[in-house]
Amino acid sequence: MKTTKFLPIALSSIALTTMISTEAFAKQDHGNHYGQRIHKSSEANLVFKEIKGLQKFYKHYKVVDQTTDELGITHYTLQPNANGKFAVDKEVKVHVDKDGKVLLVTGDTKGKDLTPTNTVSISELTAVSNALDSLGLTEKTAVNIGGKVVKSKDLIIDAKTNKQVYRIEIITTSPKINHAVVDVDAQTGHVVNTQNKIKHTATTGLGQGVLGAYKSININQLSATSYELKDYASPINYFTYGYNETTKTFSPVKDTDKTFNAADQKPAVDAHYYAKRVFDYYKNTHGRNSYDNLGSKIVSVVHVNTLNTTNDNRNNAAWIGDKVIYGDGDNSTLLAPSGALDVVAHELTHAVTEKSVNFTYQGQSGALDESTSDTFAFFLDPSDYLIAEDVYTPGTAGDGLRSLQAPTKYGQPDNMANYVNTAADYGGVHVNSGIPNKAAYNTIVALGKAKAEKIYYRGITNYLTSNATFLDAKKAYVQAATDLYGAADAALVSQAWDAVGVK
Ligand SMILES: [Ca+2]
Ligand SMILES: [Ca+2]
Ligand SMILES: [Zn+2]
The missing domain is CATH 3.10.170.10 (Elastase; domain 1)
Structure with missing residues (x-):
C-alpha cells in the first residue's frame, strides 16, 4: 500500500503558518549559534559581523521592516544601501527570539560593494513614461479600475549591475490586464528588466x-x-x-x-x-x-x-x-455525460482509486473498481440509487444506467450465484460490479450514508489491495468498520456481503 502523509485539515491557517515557520527554524538552523544579542532594530545588522559574506559590509545594512509574531519572535528585514538608495534584491532577514537571541539569518548573505556606476540623469516622470511605453501603454489609455496604474516607483540600486534604476510597478485592467515591475536605467532611460507579475x-x-x-x-x-x-x-x-x-x-x-x-x-x-x-x-x-x-x-x-x-x-x-x-x-441514449454529477463522480473516483488501491482492471478486482466508483457516485449524489439518471435516455423518465439498489433491473447480477464468467469487458467488470454494488447498498441501508462513506474511504485507502477479490473487499470493509465504529457495525457490514453471497 502506498501511504501519503498530509497535514491535518482541522488546523487553522494561522496555526498552520506557525507550525511551518517553527519547523523551518528547526530545519534551517544547523547549529549556527550567534553570539550577538539583538534588543532593538539598530542592532540587527551587528550579527552580520559573525557571517563571512556580510562582515565587510554590515554597516551598509539598515532595517526596512520588522514584525513580531504570536510566538514572540521578531523578524527584521534589512537591505544594503548606498547614497540613501537600497539594493532591495539583496535583502536579509534576521530572526530573533524574546531574549534577543538570533535564531536564524535568511536571505542573500553574499554581500558586495555597492557603489553605483551610473548617474541619475532622467526624471521619475520620464522613467514612468518609458516603463508604460515598454508595455504598449500610455498615461492616457492605461486604466486600473479601482486602483492606481503606477502602484509604486522607487529609485533603487540594481545589485547585479551596480546601476541605479527606477523600479516601477504597473497595474492595468484596460486596454489589457497587466501587472508588471519594470526597471528603468536612471541614466539612459532604457528599460533594463521587466517582471511579469500576473499570476492569474x-x-x-x-x-x-x-x-x-x-x-x-x-x-x-x-x-x-x-x-x-x-x-x-x-x-x-x-x-x-x-x-x-x-x-x-x-x-x-x-x-x-x-x-x-x-x-x-x-x-x-x-x-x-x-x-x-x-x-x-x-x-x-x-x-x-x-x-x-x-x-x-x-x-x-x-x-x-x-x-x-x-x-x-x-x-x-x-x-x-x-x-x-x-x-x-x-x-438519445445519453445527453452529454458530464451533465450528471454521479457520472463525473464515478469517473473522478476512478482517479482516486487508481492512486490508492490501483485495482487490477480485470475480473473481481476490476468489478470492485467499477463498484467503488458507483458507490462514491452515490455518496456524492445520494438522492437516489441510480447511476447517470440525469443524462440517461432523455426520452424515458425514471431510469438509469445502473442501480445499486436493483442491479438486476439493468442486467447485472446481485448475488455470487449469478456471477457472470466472461472474457468480454475485462471479465465483465461492468456486469459483475452489480454484486459489490448491492453489498454497498445493503451497507448504506444498514448503517446510513455517513458511516458507510467513512468505512468505504478507509477501506480503499488503508486495506484494499490491487488484486482484491470480493471476499477481500468484504474483509477490508469489515475491518474498517471495526476500526471506526466497533463490532456491532462491523457485523452489519459482514451481513451486507453475506446477503449477496460473498462468504
Ligand atoms: Ca444518481
Ligand atoms: Ca432516462
Ligand atoms: Zn467506471
Missing part, C-alpha cells in the same frame, strides 16, 4: 449546464473580453478544455464574457462545475487533497466523440490517468 486573474462567472440550469463557476480572466474555464481560485485547480476532432488537440474553453451559455459550452460548464463538487466532497468528508492527495489539478476535456478516429465515444466518459474525457452524448 480569477473571477466568478455564470455557466449553463447540460440540463439548462445556471450555476456559479470559477473562471480565469485573460483580458477585458476573454475568459476561460480555468479555476485558479480553489485550492485545487480545475482546467476544462474542448477537444478538436480534426487537429486532435484541445484548448481551454473560452468566452468573450463571464457567461458561458452557448450550446457547445454546456458540457464544459458541467464538467468544470461537477469536478469541483467531487473534490470538495473528498476534501470536506475525507480530508483528501485531489485525486492523488497531493493537490494535483483536475483536467477535464469535453467533446471527445471519437477515439482513434473509429471508436464512437459520444456516450462515454473516462478517466485516462491524468485527465477525464467526455463525449457529447448521442442525445
Whole structure:
C-alpha cells in the first residue's frame, strides 16, 4: 500500500503558518549559534559581523521592516544601501527570539560593494513614461479600475549591475490586464528588466449546464473580453478544455464574457462545475487533497466523440490517468455525460482509486473498481440509487444506467450465484460490479450514508489491495468498520456481503 502523509485539515491557517515557520527554524538552523544579542532594530545588522559574506559590509545594512509574531519572535528585514538608495534584491532577514537571541539569518548573505556606476540623469516622470511605453501603454489609455496604474516607483540600486534604476510597478485592467515591475536605467532611460507579475486573474462567472440550469463557476480572466474555464481560485485547480476532432488537440474553453451559455459550452460548464463538487466532497468528508492527495489539478476535456478516429465515444466518459474525457452524448441514449454529477463522480473516483488501491482492471478486482466508483457516485449524489439518471435516455423518465439498489433491473447480477464468467469487458467488470454494488447498498441501508462513506474511504485507502477479490473487499470493509465504529457495525457490514453471497 502506498501511504501519503498530509497535514491535518482541522488546523487553522494561522496555526498552520506557525507550525511551518517553527519547523523551518528547526530545519534551517544547523547549529549556527550567534553570539550577538539583538534588543532593538539598530542592532540587527551587528550579527552580520559573525557571517563571512556580510562582515565587510554590515554597516551598509539598515532595517526596512520588522514584525513580531504570536510566538514572540521578531523578524527584521534589512537591505544594503548606498547614497540613501537600497539594493532591495539583496535583502536579509534576521530572526530573533524574546531574549534577543538570533535564531536564524535568511536571505542573500553574499554581500558586495555597492557603489553605483551610473548617474541619475532622467526624471521619475520620464522613467514612468518609458516603463508604460515598454508595455504598449500610455498615461492616457492605461486604466486600473479601482486602483492606481503606477502602484509604486522607487529609485533603487540594481545589485547585479551596480546601476541605479527606477523600479516601477504597473497595474492595468484596460486596454489589457497587466501587472508588471519594470526597471528603468536612471541614466539612459532604457528599460533594463521587466517582471511579469500576473499570476492569474480569477473571477466568478455564470455557466449553463447540460440540463439548462445556471450555476456559479470559477473562471480565469485573460483580458477585458476573454475568459476561460480555468479555476485558479480553489485550492485545487480545475482546467476544462474542448477537444478538436480534426487537429486532435484541445484548448481551454473560452468566452468573450463571464457567461458561458452557448450550446457547445454546456458540457464544459458541467464538467468544470461537477469536478469541483467531487473534490470538495473528498476534501470536506475525507480530508483528501485531489485525486492523488497531493493537490494535483483536475483536467477535464469535453467533446471527445471519437477515439482513434473509429471508436464512437459520444456516450462515454473516462478517466485516462491524468485527465477525464467526455463525449457529447448521442442525445438519445445519453445527453452529454458530464451533465450528471454521479457520472463525473464515478469517473473522478476512478482517479482516486487508481492512486490508492490501483485495482487490477480485470475480473473481481476490476468489478470492485467499477463498484467503488458507483458507490462514491452515490455518496456524492445520494438522492437516489441510480447511476447517470440525469443524462440517461432523455426520452424515458425514471431510469438509469445502473442501480445499486436493483442491479438486476439493468442486467447485472446481485448475488455470487449469478456471477457472470466472461472474457468480454475485462471479465465483465461492468456486469459483475452489480454484486459489490448491492453489498454497498445493503451497507448504506444498514448503517446510513455517513458511516458507510467513512468505512468505504478507509477501506480503499488503508486495506484494499490491487488484486482484491470480493471476499477481500468484504474483509477490508469489515475491518474498517471495526476500526471506526466497533463490532456491532462491523457485523452489519459482514451481513451486507453475506446477503449477496460473498462468504
Ligand atoms: Ca444518481
Ligand atoms: Ca432516462
Ligand atoms: Zn467506471
